[in-house]
Amino acid sequence: MTIVKESAPHLRRKASVTRMMVDVLIALAPTLIFSFVVYPIKTLITYVISLAIMIGAEFVYVGLRGIMPKDGQKHSFKERFTYAYKGKYNQNNIITPAISAVIFTLIMPAGAPIYAVIVGAFVGIVFGKLVFGGLGSNIFNPAAVGMVFAKICFGSQYVTYVPTWYYEGTDVVTSATPLGYINNGAYASIGNYDLFDLFFGRIPGALGEVYKITIIIGLIYLLVRRSADFRIVVSYLGTFSILMLVAGLSVMGLGTGINPFMFLLYNLLSGGVLFGAAFMLTDPVTSPINAPSRWIYGIIAAVATVFIRLFAALPEGVGFSILIANMVACVLDHYEWSSSRYTWKKFLTMGLLIVIPALVTFLVIYYGDTFNG
């Protein structure tokens, strides 16, 4: 019998990164399956392409990092291959790009052309993750980077309605996605879509992020398994609700006869708010490290989403706001002020981050025309 030395502590909790990642995959599965049922071919093509590109890119990346240093000798391919991959390529190099691929598939619009998918997936994994150093080092959410890049570059080529058995596009030519109605100040026409349709995804939009019912199931699973931090989800959805309620009240004040709570529900259930909150913002790698910063992070993301949704000329409010929040995350983590204690300064910051945007929302909606005119 041999006795070995090791440093304390000698126990470890029963938890692993792989298990956490598999949890995310399990949580995503219902949405993916729903998406397969509604758009079988489109989802399959998008999914297979993004999966192949992302896992392949990760594979090539590990190989590039493990290039043998030149030592004057000749090595066979097999030797070089083992040098690069032995011990460095493991299940995490497959599961994490697979998660990015699933998320990317589900947030790509159903009408996106194939080349947009290819470019988006490649840019997402390479410039969103691998250039920073792979798992654990990336600043931005790879799927969000890919989706936003594809949208910016090829957005005009997207088809607005893809035929499916699940619902009928009312008018293929003029039908916009529901969010198009809210943008541009056309608040009055949000009644065109039923809340029930929104909840079950009977609307044109992305491949997966429209099926709120399965997303909520996945979100509950993640929170129960503690694979996502509830702080981010609560602060994001909470701030989003507060600001949208303020916006709804302001719209009602304009005399449009809109019920502010319907306005809020409609906003919560349309677009990628729930999907982003459940699967993209909560990605631990790109979120801040301590609890107070995570509350602030969710608030910032929500403010960005609301502003982009209500006032911007661009679509994809959630995608952009996630990237903006990702950028802020490293600032929140700076060692000069990062601390896991709750202080009154942090509560003040959180309060101001909610109150000022609420005020701005109200002023812009209520007096916006006055300023313009």
Next chain:
Amino acid sequence: MIAKTRHIKDTKKLIGSLPAVRYVDPKYLYAATTNARCNSFELYIKEGEHVNCCQPIGMRHGPFFDQPIHSPCSGTFVGFEKHYHRNGKLIDFIKIENDFKDTFDKSCFKRTPEEIAKLTKEDITNIVKDCALVGLGGSSFPTYVKFQTQKKIDIILINAIECEPYITADHRLMLEFPNRVIDGIKYAMQAFDCKKAYICIKSKYKDIKTVYEQLLKEHEGSGIELCCVGNYYPQGWEVEMIKNATGIQLNPGELPSNRGIIDFNVSTIVGLYKAIKYNMPVVKRFVTVTGDGINFPKNFRVRVGTSIKDLIPLCEGYKNPDKEKVFILGGPMMGASVPSDDCIITKTVTSIIIFDKMEFKEEPCVRCGSCVLSCPVHLEPVQIMNAVKVADKERIKKLNPLKCIECGLCAYSCTSKIQVTDYIRKAKIFAKL
């Protein structure tokens, strides 16, 4: 899992109900010549000379204080032998051959209650100093230093929480010698002239609670109370215990005596009882031998200076002897691992834990934040780790790793199985530069 971790999987319920096996007369006993706080020594006896039990046979010299060495038994001094000490170092031990007569030295005598009632704080401090009483919970901090405080003490806290998993030595002590505990507390209260004492235990220890509730009825008006605190780790940490028992939150680095509080481990209190009642140093103590590497985990009451090798056969030997083992003196969260089973039980060894070596596969950090959420002193272990990796001294200092109590929760809770605590230890060295 992104979650605050405070509960550690444990086998205490199982082992804590086993009465301690008496193993007080081994053939040879050993007394350490040096320890972590004293690095040189002188000896009063010569080889072959007969010694009595509790006889001062030497003096350890340290930079801050001296500590007498007592013979743990009566017998013959046969020479020096090298063994592993609790702190993981191979040092010289004084080897004494037991003559099984247990003749006590003349320095040990029984004090009558009247004599004890007359003792002042200075007398008690001197007795404690002569008996070389130290913190027996594992700190080995000399107890007489605590007695020298000039502050007014209002509350004495007895730490019987034993928050580390697996250890049940204090648990057995509490159950088997409750009267010694109560008397020890009374002596301590007399020394500090204080009216209140709390015995802090985990609220899940129903057996201790029953015993002491009964017992304290007999000692009504003594001011001793039972105080049930939380069940989590590190509840036994001084600051956490004081907070839950009295509601006082100490500032980092502040001494409890500043707030009128003093705390003792329950084994130290029993040591104090022996010192005052019989003028005796600590010669016996409770030790738990446990872990998944041993066949029958047991509690022992052993003489200080027993070799651990003697205890292993009493536990029916090692389980799976072909596997690599980790040998821990102290708790599995903070205890030191020793490179051999050839160690000696000193006063401060609370337990011997033998684990099969577990290989933890390290994965890249995904910044899940479990270590930050779990840290009891509100540090950010992962940030410190990243700063250590790039050797950024300024950043390390700003992150304040010296506050760390090395409870090990950051490494325990890590989803990536990174040895975070080791990085914090490195950071402490950086921060002191």
